[in-house]
Amino acid sequence: MRPHLLIFEPDPRGHTCEWIEHLLAAAPTCPERPILSLVVAADLAGLLGDAVARVPAGQVRVVALTDREQALCTHRRLSVSAFSRWWTMRRHLRRTGATGGVFLEFDHLSLPLALGLGTSRPVSGVLFRPSVHYGTFGPDRPTVKERLRDSRKEVLYRLMLANPALRAVLSLDPCFPEFAWQRYRHGEKVAALPDPAFPIPADSPAADPAFMADIPAGRTLFVLFGELTARKGVMPLIEALAMLPADVAGRIAVMIAGRLDPALRPAVQHAAAGLAVARPDIWFRLEDRRLPGEELARLVGRSDVILAPYQRFVGSSGILMWAARTHRPVICQDYGLLGHLTRRHGLGLTADTTDAGALAGAIALAARRGPAALGDPVRMAAFAASHTAEHFALTLLRAALRDPAQAIAHSLSPAPRIASK
Template identity: 20%
Template sequence: MIRINFFIRIRTFGTRNLFEKIKFKEWKLIKHHALVLGVDEVFIMELTKYEIQIGFNKTPFKISGIEFRPSHRIKIENAGFTKKISATIQHYKRVFFENIILRSPSIHEIFILNDPKGSEILNKYYSTNIFRCTVDPVYDYEKPDASSMPYWIKRNNRKVVYTIFGALDWRKNIKNIFEAFTLLDKQIHQHIELLIIGKIPEYFADEFELRVNMFIRDNPDIELVLINEFVSDSHMEYYFCNTDVSLVVYPKFYGSSGLLGRAAKYNSISLVPNVGLMAELCEDYKLGYLCDPYSPTDISLKIFKAFNDILNGERIDGTSFYREHSPELFLNQLNF
């Protein structure tokens, strides 16, 4: 008989010193609960956070989980010297930590998302069979009544809705995206709505406010809507079903993103980085356009292409991606 226990972190852990930043407190708590429950295996949804602790520990239970930043995807072929050096450093940093976690005899399976070729590459590189592939599932959530929403998107044929979703820090590429909108022909600004949804971390608040004020000054005719809060899954569903173009043009990002599937579910165009797994998925499933995340000019060009597509009634067809990334398949591949 298989019994599954779910442990959801509700404690707040500080990040004031190195000891806390590398999650020793969290790992100690995970290990404590696993021992108390007498489990045979612990599955960690974000394995990357605990590579050091796992690598230097032997546990009486097996450990499996999901690796969100595998090393094999971190590479840039067509870029300047500085970007190549940065990617190379990131690559070998990830190799270092992968070697650490693979030291542990407790490691059972490491899953990577949406990348079957990647699991083969990693198994060959490390002479192991631990790496597996699973889909990044697209969940279905019930949409709330529009009247209950803090902001109700007024859909009409004059506005193309662009959405930036998630924790609003430097990884969202706010600076370059804002500059990209500023480069657009001013005559189309009145037909654009930019929806930014997510909690702004305290350390980024001042810079974000500065960027927003500059954006409003330079683009007064673009309707900018900022929702500075963590939104529920049902609210996320509402905003994405009313999104025309999803902006996931992340710098220094080489993996997949759940937002790609979220946009595909509603046939919304995605703008993604031109490197890494997300670029391959976007091309293979025809989900949108690839952008150089460091080039406001290139991002602006793709924003304009998506704008014309929407005005001409040309949306992407995300049906195949949505169906092939179901929660049921995700659980089956994890052997749950």
């Protein structure tokens, strides 16, 4: 029987549309040639029309979630959204006749799985934020809240991996699978999944977009972009800029581009206005909107240093992929996976970005040394080459279609060895 996967995603924001487009492009080349049922948010279903049209007839089916299903699956209370996603997956597995299901966001599904809830067909999912192994990355002092978080995850992971309904856990953290294999019974269900580098649009505008027109020539351009929430470090960055010495302030330009979280917007706008008065020698701009891919590609191409001053963020980030693809060094948090990848692959500088003084020191060092001294272009290129969209999509499809041992054997990015605890 031809395999049939149900791809489930109720949240239309962020990476999801791009990820599904990657899966649609790879499905016809996958040896098993699976049928894909896309059970997705209605807004997302509308965005996928062109990508679906490029897939051979009969290989893709699109099912839009009802308003009620989407509301429950994206509920603010994580327990509500977790169980809603679980039961919605079960219902659509029956309706579509799929032979397996894939959750594109899996972290909160650990609770229903740990409680032993089952399905008629095996399910897999993409795990974004494992953090129980962060102590293997080097010395760190986790907070009490972080220790409690990881203790809870440790229990949930052990229990969910024992659930026979779970086929594979695809980890965006390349270090977690080896940790799981050594530490957990049924850890062989965990496999590495390369976070795909964003494809740079081929049809970028010939000239800079209007918002970039007044970026001064001769200054080192630092850029922070993406969905700008508190964890992205916008406020600590503005605080750090106010602390820069005069010889650095006069030679840099800083652009923050992306949609600000509405809850954060008043504070950021107030801080930016204060910075303009206190430090007019710093060229600083805030572009508060989500940039189309073409404009973002142009901005990254114009940049000298990419800023990722996350606040003890857990998981990976597409910003590292953008930077590596374009050979732009990053200034990144020293904590967790992001700091580990930055150091391991020569992607730039790491600092305690929760400390505005330390962040200011990293920016000053980058301005004085120059961007070329911050990263290793050869290692950046190798890192980006191992995170292609095709690699991501085929790894996910193979893991969801095969048993865990086969998924590990076919993984193209094996996790590095780490010491067991």
